[in-house]
Each structure stands twice: as structure tokens, then as C-alpha cells.
Amino acid sequence: MTIREAGQALRSREVSSVELTKQCLDQIAKLNPALNAFITVTADSALAQALELDKALAQGLDRGPLHGIPIAHKDLMWTKGVRTTSGSKIFADFVPDRDAAVVEKLAAAGAVMVGKAGLHELAYGITSDNPHFGTIRNPRDPEHSPGGSSGGSAVAVATGMAFVATGTDTGGSIRVPASFCGVAGLKPTYGLIDRRGVQPLGLSLDHVGPLARTVDDVRVALDAMSDPGRRKPAPASIAEIRVGLPENFYLDTVAPEVKAAVLGAAHRAKELGARVTPVQVPDVEDLNRAGLVILLSEAAAVHHVDQSQHHRRGDFGADVLALLDQGSLVPAADYINAQRLRKLLLAEFHALFRGIDCLLTPTTPITAPRVGQTEVTLDGATHDTRMLTTRFVRGFNVLGFPALSIPCGLSSEGLPIGLQIIARPFEENLLLMLGEALE
Amino acid sequence: VEPDTPPEQLAGARARRAKARVDELLEALRRQTQRLEPEADSALTFRPDTEQPE
Numbered sequence: 001m002t003i004r005e006a007g008q009a010l011r012s013r014e015v016s017s018v019e020l021t022k023q024c025l026d027q028i029a030k031l032n033p034a035l036n037a038f039i040t041v042t043a044d045s046a047l048a049q050a051l052e053l054d055k056a057l058a059q060g061l062d063r064g065p066l067h068g069i070p071i072a073h074k075d076l077m078w079t080k081g082v083r084t085t086s087g088s089k090i091f092a093d094f095v096p097d098r099d100a101a102v103v104e105k106l107a108a109a110g111a112v113m114v115g116k117a118g119l120h121e122l123a124y125g126i127t128s129d130n131p132h133f134g135t136i137r138n139p140r141d142p143e144h145s146p147g148g149s150s151g152g153s154a155v156a157v158a159t160g161m162a163f164v165a166t167g168t169d170t171g172g173s174i175r176v177p178a179s180f181c182g183v184a185g186l187k188p189t190y191g192l193i194d195r196r197g198v199q200p201l202g203l204s205l206d207h208v209g210p211l212a213r214t215v216d217d218v219r220v221a222l223d224a225m226s227d228p229g230r231r232k233p234a235p236a237s238i239a240e241i242r243v244g245l246p247e248n249f250y251l252d253t254v255a256p257e258v259k260a261a262v263l264g265a266a267h268r269a270k271e272l273g274a275r276v277t278p279v280q281v282p283d284v285e286d287l288n289r290a291g292l293v294i295l296l297s298e299a300a301a302v303h304h305v306d307q308s309q310h311h312r313r314g315d316f317g318a319d320v321l322a323l324l325d326q327g328s329l330v331p332a333a334d335y336i337n338a339q340r341l342r343k344l345l346l347a348e349f350h351a352l353f354r355g356i357d358c359l360l361t362p363t364t365p366i367t368a369p370r371v372g373q374t375e376v377t378l379d380g381a382t383h384d385t386r387m388l389t390t391r392f393v394r395g396f397n398v399l400g401f402p403a404l405s406i407p408c409g410l411s412s413e414g415l416p417i418g419l420q421i422i423a424r425p426f427e428e429n430l431l432l433m434l435g436e437a438l439e
Numbered sequence: 440v441e442p443d444t445p446p447e448q449l450a451g452a453r454a455r456r457a458k459a460r461v462d463e464l465l466e467a468l469r470r471q472t473q474r475l476e477p478e479a480d481s482a483l484t485f486r487p488d489t490e491q492p493e
Binding site: 289290293296326329330331334336340341342404 | 450453454457458460461464465467468469471472475478480483484
């Protein structure tokens with residue numbers, strides 16, 4: 001059931017928000033022990049909130065499309081009175097005294113919070129294999145990773161534990177789990193969604209966005225999470241959209257099934273009337289490298305106090321501590337020059353986008369790896385799983401361009417393949433239009 | 440690393456590997472920075488006329 005279908009059923013009294021909320025809570029009770037999507041379930045407050053929203057609707061007080069719809073928040077969004085762990089031992093008992101701006105906005109739109117979704121520790125990683133709160137598992141096959149860092153959010157929406165879940169994306173953390181779990185996930189333009197009250201990681205790379213089962217559900221959530229007036233209008237039709245299909249980088253080092261699925265999507269876009277043209281993209285290796293230096297430095301700055309205290313170092317998982325230690329080795333001069341390179345590369349990508357309206361790429365070069373798999377063999381070469389998985393997504397955090405991941409078929413193993421569509425800043429409506437046509 | 444390696448030595452080996460990875464990354468970045476030219480704007484934007492809450 002989509003959000004709009006649920007909304008119609010609510011308004012025609014075929015279903016109540018309490019019933020929708022109970023359905024989600026039942027799914028959580030049934031599946032969470034095996035999948036570990038939630039760190040905290042807020043069943044009592046969700047049912048109380050749903051009851052109030054049912055009463056309000058009966059009195060004609062309608063807050064809009066999200067009125068009475070159950071949602072989940074990634075557990076690094078501050079929630080007043082509800083513990084917010086950031087997937088970290090350090091914040092395991094942290095109970096905020098106020099809501100994050102985006103939590104406030106979604107509550108004002110009538111959404112019902114059913115709980116706090118699990119994540120990779122401190123959102124610093126793509127496996128969601130969390131040493132403090134357990135491993136989150138892929139609902140398609142629990143032996144496989146759901147991706148991360150917003151792993152719990154993707155699992156929650158994929159399994160009907162929630163209609164929408166919030167996520168954050170600093171180097172692919174919304175799009176990678178969306179790709180691995182077969183749901184839609186949007187990293188909007190940098191700054192479109194207010195980040196106040198969201199645990200930071202990469203101060204100039206962090207984005208907040210929604211994950212949901214359909215592109216239209218993502219649209220409904222985005223409207224509530226930000227000011228729709230800041231987005232540029234959608235084109236009049238698909239025929240007006242110029243789609244760039246990269247000839248370099250994005251179709252190299254890709255599993256053959258993923259490549260075939262993306263080329264199939266480009267063919268469908270053409271059939272729908274879009275103008276699909278091959279393009280050469282600027283050096284994405286340079287972009288990723290600058291992004292990595294910026295992320296290592298900024299994350300080390302954010303967590304410097306705890307990382308530098310000997311008695312606190314054991315509270316970090318080994319992978320996160322290693323990254324924080326690496327970040328503390330980056331000289332300030334290199335961080336500043338990475339930011340200067342970022343501007344140069346931004347100008348090159350804007351030049352590319354003068355000839356196209358969007359790019360089509362795979363979200364991830366592979367489908368979900370197995371839980372604990374640290375290396376992947378592709379084209380006869382061995383790759384680090386984390387570096388391979390973030391290869392196509394990280395650059396758009398550096399550029400701040402909006403990027404949508406949608407499901408694009410299944411592999412022969414039955415695992416989802418993700419298609420990424422990228423547009424110029426504030427062109428989310430174009431992404432949603434094309435994404436909806438292709439999903 | 441041998442399985443019976445003492446923890447301190449293991450940590451040392453990890454630290455050396457981590458440093459080697461960062462050195463490699465920074466070396467490549469520094470090759471890129473040769474493309475940089477003097478700019479009018481700071482890459483780290485600071486605008487004293489506006490409030491910029493984090």
C-alpha cells in the first residue's frame with residue numbers, strides 16, 4: 001500500500017491510523033528479531049499519537065498526505081524524550097531535550113513515529129554491522145548486508161515496518177541501502193533539508209533524506225521534510241529530459257547484471273521519449289579522493305574529543321576508530337586543498353550538465369555483499385567492499401547534487417539492483433518524475 | 440600478522456597500515472592540487488554579514 005492509497009483509506013474510514021500503526025508494529029514484532037532494523041520501538045506513544053490523529057481527522061482537522069502515516073527515524077535524528085544512540089556506545093543513553101528540525105516537520109505533517117531505526121555506528125560505514133546494537137540484515141536474504149549507514153531505515157520500509165524512514169547520506173548512506181534492499185532513496189540537494197538536531201559526520205557532506213517503497217512516497221515525504229517551493233518545477237514531460245549515459249567510469253568495474261539493468265533502464269527512458277545521449281564525465285576518481293580527504297578530516301573533527309581520550313577509545317568499533325585515526329593524520333593544508341579542488345570539480349560538472357538534465361548510473365557496482373564480506377572480486381580483480389560500494393555515490397555528496405536511487409530489477413541470486421539518477425541542484429522534481437516513470 | 444602476535448604489536452601493525460593508506464591518499468591528492476590556481480573566493484566560505492548556525 002502506498003501513502004496516497006493509505007491516505008484515501010483513512011479519509012474514507014476504511015482504515016484508521018491506529019490500525020495502520022498496529023500493522024507496522026506487528027511487522028516489527030514479527031521480523032525485527034531476525035532483521036534487527038530497530039534499536040528502539042515506540043509502540044505506546046505511536047498508538048497514542050495515532051489515536052489523536054484519528055480523532056482530529058474525524059473532526060475535519062487534516063494535516064495532509066502524511067496524516068496518520070507510520071514512519072521511522074534513523075537513530076541519529078534527535079527525538080525529544082526518546083533515546084538517540086547514533087548507533088554508538090558513546091551516545092547509548094543520550095535522551096535529547098528537543099526534536100531535530102526534520103522530526104518536528106514530519107510530526108507537524110501528521111506522521112506517526114513507530115521507532116528509531118538502526119544504523120552503522122555513527123553513520124560512518126556502509127555495512128550496518130554494528131558492534132554495539134547488532135548486525136542489521138537484508139530482508140531479501142538475511143545472509144546479505146542491507147547496506148548502510150541507513151540500513152535499518154531501508155529494511156523498515158522494505159518490509160512494511162514503516163511507510164517512510166528518514167536517513168542521512170554523507171557518502172552514499174541513503175542510496176547504498178536503498179539499492180541493496182530494493183527501495184527508493186533520495187539524497188536531496190545539499191542544504192535542502194534542515195540538519196539541525198541531526199548527529200553530524202561530515203560537516204560539509206551530510207545530507208538528510210527519505211527512503212520509501214515507491215518514488216511517489218519519497219515525494220510525499222520530501223514535501224513534508226523541506227520547503228517544496230525551493231525546488232525547481234518539473235519539466236512538462238519526459239520528452240523534455242536530456243539523459244546523459246556515461247561512457248566512462250560509471251559502467252567500468254560493474255557486475256555484468258548491474259550494467260545490463262542500467263542499460264535497460266536507459267533504453268526504457270528512450271522509449272518513454274527522453275533524449276538519451278552518451279557523455280564523458282569529468283574525473284570521478286579525483287572527486288572521490290577529494291571527498292574522502294574531506295570526510296576523514298571532518299569526521300575526525302566531529303569526534304575528536306572522544307577519539308583522543310584514552311578511556312573512550314574502546315567505546316568505538318574497530319572500523320570506525322580506524323577511520324577516525326586516519327582522519328587525525330590529515331594535515332589542515334590537505335583538507336583545505338581538497339575543498340579547493342571540490343570547487344574546481346564542481347565547475348566541471350556544471351559544464352557537463354549544461355548539455356544534459358540528468359545522469360543515469362548504477363547506484364552500486366554490485367548487489368548486496370554477504371554480511372562480513374570485506375573483499376569482492378570483479379573482473380578478476382579484488383576490491384575493498386567499502387571502496388567499491390561507494391564508488392558511484394560519494395562524488396555527489398562532494399558536489400551536493402541531488403541523487404535518487406530506485407530499484408532496477410533483480411540479479412540471478414534474487415538480490416535488488418539499484419539505478420541512480422542525478423540532476424542539477426534543486427532539480428529533485430525532475431528526478432522524481434523520471435524515477436517514477438522508470439520504477 | 441601471526442595469530443599469537445601480542446595486542447600492542449597488532450595495534451602497531453594496524454596503525455602502520457592505516458598511516459600507509461592515508462599517505463597514499465594524500466600523495467594522490469597533492470598531485471591533483473597542481474591543477475589549482477589562485478582563486479578570488481575562499482573554498483571555506485565565511486560570510487561575516489550572515490548568521491550561519493551549524
